[in-house]
Amino acid sequence: MTKPKSLLQNLMKPFKFGSRKGGENEEDLEKIAAQEQKHFAFETLVSATKDFHPSNKLGEGGFGPVYKGKLDDGREIAVKRLSHSSRQGKNEFTTEAKLLARVQHRNVVSLLGYCVHDMEKLLVYEYVVNESLDKLLFSKYLHLSSSMFFHVDSPSSEIGSHNIFVVQSKSNSKAHLDWRQRFDIIMGIARGLQYLHEDSHNVIIHRDIKASNILLDDRWVPKIADFGMARLFPEDQTHINTRVVGTNGYMAPEYVIHGRLSVKADVYSFGVLVLELISGQKNSAFINADYINLLDWAYKLYKEGETMEIMDPTLATSAAAELVKTCIHIGLLCTQGEPNSRPTMRQIVLWLCKKPGHLEEPTRPVVPGSRYRRSRRPRTGTSSTAGTSSGHFDSRGSDSSTSSSNTNTVTASASVSASAQSSTRVDPYGKRPVSS
Numbered sequence: 001m002t003k004p005k006s007l008l009q010n011l012m013k014p015f016k017f018g019s020r021k022g023g024e025n026e027e028d029l030e031k032i033a034a035q036e037q038k039h040f041a042f043e044t045l046v047s048a049t050k051d052f053h054p055s056n057k058l059g060e061g062g063f064g065p066v067y068k069g070k071l072d073d074g075r076e077i078a079v080k081r082l083s084h085s086s087r088q089g090k091n092e093f094t095t096e097a098k099l100l101a102r103v104q105h106r107n108v109v110s111l112l113g114y115c116v117h118d119m120e121k122l123l124v125y126e127y128v129v130n131e132s133l134d135k136l137l138f139s140k141y142l143h144l145s146s147s148m149f150f151h152v153d154s155p156s157s158e159i160g161s162h163n164i165f166v167v168q169s170k171s172n173s174k175a176h177l178d179w180r181q182r183f184d185i186i187m188g189i190a191r192g193l194q195y196l197h198e199d200s201h202n203v204i205i206h207r208d209i210k211a212s213n214i215l216l217d218d219r220w221v222p223k224i225a226d227f228g229m230a231r232l233f234p235e236d237q238t239h240i241n242t243r244v245v246g247t248n249g250y251m252a253p254e255y256v257i258h259g260r261l262s263v264k265a266d267v268y269s270f271g272v273l274v275l276e277l278i279s280g281q282k283n284s285a286f287i288n289a290d291y292i293n294l295l296d297w298a299y300k301l302y303k304e305g306e307t308m309e310i311m312d313p314t315l316a317t318s319a320a321a322e323l324v325k326t327c328i329h330i331g332l333l334c335t336q337g338e339p340n341s342r343p344t345m346r347q348i349v350l351w352l353c354k355k356p357g358h359l360e361e362p363t364r365p366v367v368p369g370s371r372y373r374r375s376r377r378p379r380t381g382t383s384s385t386a387g388t389s390s391g392h393f394d395s396r397g398s399d400s401s402t403s404s405s406n407t408n409t410v411t412a413s414a415s416v417s418a419s420a421q422s423s424t425r426v427d428p429y430g431k432r433p434v435s436s
């Protein structure tokens, strides 16, 4: 997307790190909407969503509900409606609008426009038909659209250009993405992140890369979504200290514990996502019989030369063993404790495009908080952190600054830098910490 320089400069201002006033945000948003002719009339969105009818509701995130809609010209849209009670959401909402206004990439969701109407604030996106990856990867049901669910007993169905199978087992069933699809999703996310980190106008750190923020279109092309917590990054700095927001199970240890944010925090989240895609297991909910978390389990099997054992058994017939091993290796390199040891997204894309000759040995992954949990907090089922849900972690071989304060995320929040500490709370339902 080419933008006049003055508009870009205008967009940059609100991203100076520091406090932002709500009034300014609203003015900015209206100004941008007007300048870019991306303004939607409230009535248009009311009509498109059938007055925000509950049957059109796609889900609900930190901002508030998201509705499916159809414009008069036939385009399908997703409308994010800022909830009135969301104080946190207001800033995130404006951040998302401004950041998405400046990026355009095949692997990043397209923002079609905005609407500010009295107290109402809405963002309008392209509707991404297969919705979010978590619904497909972790759900018991194959969710095809807001009005159509395939129950676990359904045999199989064909959608778009790919076959989707509903795999049955006694206790759990889920939609099956074959290996090629999963690999393409890994590649697409890697390309999208490379663009954000290196190839857009500014360095953008997403800060909340996770399965529910990856949308899949009709051809299973992944689109990175939810830029509410993203930050523009000053080019001349390697990291900044900031408040901690993100989702448990995906946040890098140096970020959770010290509030140190760099592009390598996204690389860590990407590594978690790669291991989730290959194993079909959700990191924050994973626990095996030996109380080993997903990342440590993958590392242990890697060291034992049994890497392929972490693979989702449903991939057995479609997997390309060498490529699966390479992806697991990359996932482990990304989740190392020392940010500088993690590869860049550019490096990762190169490895994925062309069989890497030699990949260095990963060190043991670091999972914030898991070491503490095993001895002090047995699983309760309502745990809120990656640590509380991911099992024992022996921090040997990890970054010493990390391991020394590596309790669980709630406790770790108390030891982060002052800036991070003052504004971090953890959502008791295991989603994102909410800044106060």
Ligand SMILES: Nc1ncnc2c1ncn2[C@@H]1O[C@H](COP(=O)(O)OP(=O)(O)OP(=O)(O)O)[C@@H](O)[C@H]1O
Binding pocket: 058, 059, 060, 061, 062, 063, 064, 065, 066, 078, 080, 109, 125, 126, 127, 128, 129, 131, 132, 212, 213, 215, 225, 226, 431, 432
């Ligand atoms: N453009 C879109 N097309 C189709 N579905 C969408 C779109 N945007 C969001 N959704 C759906 O709406 C739901 C809510 O999305 P949203 O990004 O607000 O929250 P989330 O990512 O689920 O949670 P959180 O905000 O806590 O990270 C998601 O489950 C997603 O599947």
